[in-house]
Amino acid sequence: MATILDIKHVSKFFGGLAANSDVSFSMEPGMIMGLIGPNGAGKTTLFNCITGFYPPSRGDVMFKGVRMNGLQPNQVCHLGMVRTWQKVRPLAKMTVLDNVMVGALARTASLKVARDVAMAQLEVVRMTRKASFLAGGLPIGERKKLEVARVLATQPELLLLDEVMGGLNPAESEEIIQLILDLRKRGLTQMVIEHDMKAIMRISDRIVVLNSGEKLAEGAPQEIVNNKAVVAAYLGEEVA
Numbered sequence: 507m508a509t510i511l512d513i514k515h516v517s518k519f520f521g522g523l524a525a526n527s528d529v530s531f532s533m534e535p536g537m538i539m540g541l542i543g544p545n546g547a548g549k550t551t552l553f554n555c556i557t558g559f560y561p562p563s564r565g566d567v568m569f570k571g572v573r574m575n576g577l578q579p580n581q582v583c584h585l586g587m588v589r590t591w592q593k594v595r596p597l598a599k600m601t602v603l604d605n606v607m608v609g610a611l612a613r614t615a616s617l618k619v620a621r622d623v624a625m626a627q628l629e630v631v632r633m634t635r636k637a638s639f640l641a642g643g644l645p646i647g648e649r650k651k652l653e654v655a656r657v658l659a660t661q662p663e664l665l666l667l668d669e670v671m672g673g674l675n676p677a678e679s680e681e682i683i684q685l686i687l688d689l690r691k692r693g694l695t696q697m698v699i700e701h702d703m704k705a706i707m708r709i710s711d712r713i714v715v716l717n718s719g720e721k722l723a724e725g726a727p728q729e730i731v732n733n734k735a736v737v738a739a740y741l742g743e744e745v746a
């Protein structure tokens with residue numbers, strides 16, 4: 507099958523620190539790729555290199571066969587790839603609907619079209635009843651869902667989710683898991699950074715493990731839990 511994303515030997519240096527070091531992997535359309543690793547492993551940096559927030563120091567990011575290096579985040583978004591942020595910062599004084607419309611306006615200049623797209627995405631995350639609420643007053647679980655609706659409104663083909671379950675209670679996490687699985691059913695390709703191991707094992711088709719900037723392992727969830735190097739990397743973190 508043709509790939510949708512090819513990460514080819516990507517490195518990112520901050521001074522002498524290699525936050526990403528020669529990372530390569532590919533994704534097929536419709537799959538969920540889990541991206542895991544101990545704190546500071548380079549997961550967020552890789553998201554930033556993929557989505558135009560940082561230019562990679564070396565290597566290539568190919569999306570649908572097109573080289574992304576040097577493109578700005580809005581250009582990457584326009585081509586169909588968008589990320590969420592670990593710390594969600596909705597436009598607090600705007601309504602939920604208006605926040606999602608901002609995402610939709612990445613693709614249309616028509617407010618009517620943007621409103622329709624935004625309402626459709628609020629339906630996907632089951633927040634239509636909150637459309638007229640101020641975003642700043644939402645509890646964390648709903649702010650996370652709003653963040654997902656906002657990026658979905660840009661109509662991506664590949665969605666990168668950065669710890670959308672962070673800080674949520676088990677019921678809220680379960681809702682996000684169902685949302686991610688629902689989006690997969692709709693054909694959306696997703697890359698997911700998540701610290702909750704049980705969740706990542708459940709939703710991922712494949713998993714890439716980063717450690718100290720390097721790719722430590724890649725495989726199906728079952729292969730990853732049985733991988734000695736992966737277990738050692740996580741035990742190291744617990745001991746530290």
Ligand SMILES: Nc1ncnc2c1ncn2[C@@H]1O[C@H](COP(=O)(O)OP(=O)(O)OP(=O)(O)O)[C@@H](O)[C@H]1O
Nearest residue numbers: 520523524525543544545546547548549550551552
């Ligand atoms: N803008 C930056 N300037 C300098 N160093 C940075 C920058 N961004 C990240 N780093 C460093 O790069 C390394 C990887 O950080 P990154 O945030 O990508 O890891 P992570 O796997 O996402 O971590 P966490 O799970 O804690 O979010 C860390 O050592 C971090 O301090």
